[in-house]
Amino acid sequence: MKEKEFLAELAEITLLNQTLALLDWDSQTGMPEEAATERGEASGYLSGLAFEKQTGPKLKEALDYFSAHNDELSEVGKTIFTVTKKDYDQLHAIPKELMVERSRLYSEAHTAWVKARQSKNFADFKPALEENIRITKELIPYYKKDEATDYDVLLNLFEPGMTSAVLDEVFSELRDGLVKIRQLIAQKGITPDTSFKNRTMTTAQQKDFVKNLVAQLGFDFNRGRLDDTVHPFATRLAHNDVRITTRWNEQDFTMGIFGVIHEAGHGIYEQNMAGKYNMTPVYDAPSMGIHESQSLFYEIILGSKRSFWQKQYPIFQAAAEGTFDDIDFEAFYRSLKATAASLIRIEADSLTYPLHIIIRYELEKALFNGDLTVAELPKAWNDKYEEYLGIRPDNDLVGVLQDVHWSGGMFGYFPSYALGYMYAAQLLHAMEKELAIDNLLIKGDYAPIKNWLTEHIHQFGRSKTPNELIKAATGETLNPQYLLNYLSELYQNVYQIKA
Incomplete structure (x- = not known):
């Protein structure tokens, strides 16, 4: 395994995430309202591909190799390895289906939120919010380490070390x-x-x-x-x-x-x-x-x-x-x-x-x-x-x-x-x-x-x-x-x- 191969795999993951970011930007700036379900399917599919690569055998092989041969990495490569391994350890146990479902629910929830804002009625958003909370609670056990509460787990995702x-x-x-x-x-x-x-x-x-x-x-x-x-x-x-x-x-x-x-x-x-x-x-x-x-x-x-x-x-x-x-x-x-x-x-x-x-x-x-x-x-x-x-x-x-x-x-x-x-x-x-x-x-x-x-x-x-x-x-x-x-x-x- 060469550092160049490791970086090439990370670049492919980044390209998928860039595409997802573009779809999300479009959904919030110009996408027709009726396209929400189809957009959710597209985002879910691409999220699944990205997740597969983020937790897949090729990345695992690279992380295993450089765990044992860290001296073969450049200084920049060592930093990239450390951050990548942290992300891998956080994600690899999560079932792909759960991440795909999460992406789909988030896309649908955004459309429901926009509709609820138009009606000024929380009831139009409530089912989607309940689903978002449900899927988040299902993910918490996969993220949890030694945090005191479930909410601490979520805090740690956005602000590492915060309680x-x-x-x-x-x-x-x-x-x-x-x-x-x-x-x-x-x-x-x-x-x-x-x-x-x-x-x-x-x-x-x-x-x-x-x-x-x-x-x-x-x-x-x-x-x-x-x-x-x-x-x-x-x-x-x-x-x-x-x-x-x-x-x-x-x-x-x-x-x-x-x-x-x-x-x-x-x-x-x-x-x-x-x-x-x-x-x-x-x-x-x-x-x-x-x-x-x-x-x-x-x-x-x-x-x-x-x-x-x-x-x-x-x-x-x-x-x-x-x-x-x-x-x-x-x-x-x-x-x-x-x-x-x-x-x-x-x-x-x-x-x-x-x-x-x-x-x-x-x-x-x-x-x-x-x-x-x-x-x-x-x-x-x-x-x-x-x-x-x-x-x-x-x-x-x-x-x-x-x-x-x-x-x-x-x-x-x-x-x-x-x-x-x-x-x-x-x-x-x-x-x-x-x-x-x-x-x-x-x-x-x-x-x-x-x-x-x-x-x-x-x-x-x-x-x-x-x-x-x-x-x-x-x-x-x-x-x-x-x-x-x-x-x-x-x-x-x-x-x-x-x-």
Whole structure:
């Protein structure tokens, strides 16, 4: 067995996964609704082929050989071997039929979710969600090692090494800190004027502004594209094909513009992994929390900075063709960071956003640890929103049906958003020791920021664990205090609270 043969087998698996990613992208951006069943069959068939190769005799032969002859591998080959073996050990015991069924159910569930959103009725999605949970529960025993709970197994798939015990502690600290900031604002804050934010800015105007902006930030449109969808996402089809999506609202420019910045953060990450790992399992993020740290770094950490908008606001005004010419910079900036309880996660402000994640985490944990049924989910969702944010959804569209994740079986993913937010603030703290961030943002010189992230995060792919990456980049493991400090300073400034 030669290293070249090993890499060729991995490349074939990657090609199948690229095809699956293309089918999934199409299903969320342009596929006719009536094609869902046939698409599910196609995705299921290709998933079966990919799974056969990921767990098949040829790959097993390579892994067995290089387990005994590791010295015959190059340094890059050794890294690829380690990650590939970890994936193989996780998957090889799972029956192919189960993986094919999972792929089919996820495809059908996405169509059911879209239909339920149109009817605003959870009942139209409930059977598909129950099936997704059933198939996930059937898979848990194959993934389980020494995790304390079934939900910990799911967490470990998206954030290796993370447990609900750790999250309970971190989220408790985060939640308490956010509540204190919100209380301070309520007691002493001067509320920004947001009356002009619903002025019409056409989709074309928004798109013109934000495409130029994310290109400046570092997203390469020669290797990527932007499309419309129901729920924004980013996906890598290949090393030179990274696709981002968004949705637009002409009476709320923040939805589309910040949505594109968020997805472009994912895209910049995907476009800047080291090419030596291409066509192998290492060419990916080590966890979804690390991936989300990159999208949230651009969208919320940089996108919340006064210095960022000092440069971009005149460009934004020009793109809006006079609509905001009577609004001075200070009023505009403060309006962007106004905080208020909201029902929709992806429209939440920077301060309340983590509370949306904590709600989903607690509901998922209850679903998989046997404390909540699917039938009880809509009421439990609404109760949590009333408890944590003081508002209650009046229909399922703005409640339990708002996120795409459960239709794709992504149980255990939501905590990654909050982890990513905390990682992003911690990365900023470390970056500011080396770079004059505000000076760079005022000048619109974004290359040093992207280069720092590539040097410390992007290039490594899965060659390092999340903990290794964060500790190497920042000098310590996850610390939620950096996010709380960032938000406290930001909102005291925006709400003109004097120390």
